[in-house]
Amino acid sequence: MPRRPLVIFNPDRWxxxxxxxxxxxxxxxxxxxxxxLARRFSFRHAFVQATADRATRTRSSNARSAC
Numbered sequence: 001m002p003r004r005p006l007v008i009f010n011p012d013r014w015x016x017x018x019x020x021x022x023x024x025x026x027x028x029x030x031x032x033x034x035x036x037l038a039r040r041f042s043f044r045h046a047f048v049q050a051t052a053d054r055a056t057r058t059r060s061s062n063a064r065s066a067c
Contacts, residue, residue: 020029021036 017026018027019032020027021033
């Protein structure tokens with residue numbers, strides 16, 4: 001079985017509940033909605049414990065602390 005690519009989508013300033021494909025009434029995200037629906041998955045209950053700031057992004061991108 002061929003390996004499928006893994007795509008990590010990590011926007012800085014996008015609330016998790018503001019996604020069109022999850023049924024938010026005011027948000028229209030046709031590009032991301034089409035992408036998610038074509039692949040048939042979404043993490044509805046995923047969360048992060050830390051806030052999205054420079055130190056967090058630095059840590060997640062290279063496994064080193066900025067402090």
